[in-house]
């Protein structure tokens with residue numbers, strides 16, 4: 551008796567989810583479904599969206615962000631529950647990317663094979679950076695869009711496998727722009743400064759700006775930082791100056807972006823969220 555009730559209940563639920571007009575309202579994703587991509591999702595206001603079992607922050611208008619890592623799998627699944635309690639589970643294919651190999655020679659050798667004495671500092675740096683990105687705010691600065699932080703030739707792209715002085719190291723996650731030391735770096739979007747540090751071991755002068763919903767920008771190798779931790783910045787505001795601090799061969803800006811722990815490609819963020 552109990553068994554047949556369970557089966558009946560299951561049939562009832564599946565009829566509901568297949569019935570025309572009874573499904574949750576549609577889910578749309580804007581942006582490029584490829585490794586390193588950032589997507590802007592839209593659902594009916596008041597809905598909840600889940601990715602990998604986690605509830606995503608969602609705006610009053612039903613918008614949310616979803617970032618794909620450098621090595622994201624070939625498909626992702628999103629679950630949406632609309633205000634009426636109807637649920638849809640939708641899968642999306644993710645395109646695989648080919649990444650370049652880039653050899654960088656002439657960096658200070660202590661930054662390629664750090665001395666024992668530097669390891670504690672490196673661990674401490676990495677903990678500081680992690681904690682700066684940990685806070686997930688309800689800011690929606692990302693909705694106003696992103697601009698380039700400076701104009702300069704691109705000398706490094708997202709995802710490349712890097713060899714420093716011939717030694718294989720972790721991939722490069724930023725876009726590098728060559729520019730003379732002292733060139734102003736402009737905030738690509740509004741946000742709040744979460745980290746302003748003048749001397750991290752690998753990244754030198756480093757600035758992290760929170761754009762809301764787990765999306766943040768990091769700026770590396772800076773010669774100067776013009777804003778303090780905790781302050782708000784507006785899009786286009788000068789926030790730092792280009793330098794060659796940390797593991798760098800010459801002056802350039804390395805701009806990286808994170809969605810929570812996932813590193814996304816700033817180039818794809820510019821495409822998904824252009825200036826409004």
Ligand SMILES: [Zn+2]
Nearest residue numbers: 706724726804
């Ligand atoms: Zn770089």
